[in-house]
Amino acid sequence: MERVGTKRFLALAIPCLFATSLVFASEPVIPPPPIPLHSEVRQEAPKAKAEEPAAKKEEKKSEEKVAEKAAAKAPAGHGEAVEAVFPGEALKNLLAGNKRYTANAFKNSHRDPARRLEVAGGQHPFAVIVSCSDSRVPPEIIFDQGVGDLFVVRVAGHVVDDEALGSIEYAVSHLGASLIFVLGHERCGAVSAAVAGAASGEHAPGHIAKIVEAIMPAVEKAKGREGDNLTNCIQSNTKIVAEKIRVSQPIISEKAADGMVRVVGGYYDLDTGVVSIVYNPDLSL
Numbered sequence: 001m002e003r004v005g006t007k008r009f010l011a012l013a014i015p016c017l018f019a020t021s022l023v024f025a026s027e028p029v030i031p032p033p034p035i036p037l038h039s040e041v042r043q044e045a046p047k048a049k050a051e052e053p054a055a056k057k058e059e060k061k062s063e064e065k066v067a068e069k070a071a072a073k074a075p076a077g078h079g080e081a082v083e084a085v086f087p088g089e090a091l092k093n094l095l096a097g098n099k100r101y102t103a104n105a106f107k108n109s110h111r112d113p114a115r116r117l118e119v120a121g122g123q124h125p126f127a128v129i130v131s132c133s134d135s136r137v138p139p140e141i142i143f144d145q146g147v148g149d150l151f152v153v154r155v156a157g158h159v160v161d162d163e164a165l166g167s168i169e170y171a172v173s174h175l176g177a178s179l180i181f182v183l184g185h186e187r188c189g190a191v192s193a194a195v196a197g198a199a200s201g202e203h204a205p206g207h208i209a210k211i212v213e214a215i216m217p218a219v220e221k222a223k224g225r226e227g228d229n230l231t232n233c234i235q236s237n238t239k240i241v242a243e244k245i246r247v248s249q250p251i252i253s254e255k256a257a258d259g260m261v262r263v264v265g266g267y268y269d270l271d272t273g274v275v276s277i278v279y280n281p282d283l284s285l
């Protein structure tokens, strides 16, 4: 029998070991029962940097406090260990993804069969996106995110009713999302309809009227402001919706007050693809 040398043995054994680890890594996980976020996450402090500006230090302190609160609430040895994403980190992830999108430098991560299997047994999206249904504003693409990264609630005019609020609460309470990002966009047809309705006094047909009605407070608020009226209305709408979510009782208002969850509003430029921040009451970047 041919004697297998050390080098040949390693050449044969390493790929086998690697293949075995892949098999284990891709095994579907038994879905855990729905339990509150902080009983199933492991909070980790952000890595220290050599020199940080004061604003960043402030944000870090805030995130450390969040980690302490989460750790205090987390029963030991219960649920699946998942690395938590702080609200500030989640926002940076989104904005970094948008930069890749506008630079046409997609990372396209979390879009392969391994990721599909990884999240098949349970999802832990790091952010909730509340956006318009507009076909030109697909959240996973404009933020360069993949399967299981974003929990998306989409309605024309990015308005929220009780069902939408319940969806957001579920993502925050049970799935661990720490950022709620409300995204308006340039030349929004739903907001345009509200502006036109306010000017003409005519009602939109069918159930479209309900959407127009929900956007009307933003049209009122933007009246008399300098600049483009439609843009002002869209951004007012984003701020109103984001604030409605942030103060909603009892789940999100409590988590937002604790710093466990952050609500941010953005505006998407259809021409450039850039997302800019228009509402960010808790912390500056």
Ligand SMILES: [Zn+2]
Pocket: 132, 133, 134, 156, 157, 158, 185, 187, 188, 189, 190, 191
């Ligand atoms: Zn729209």
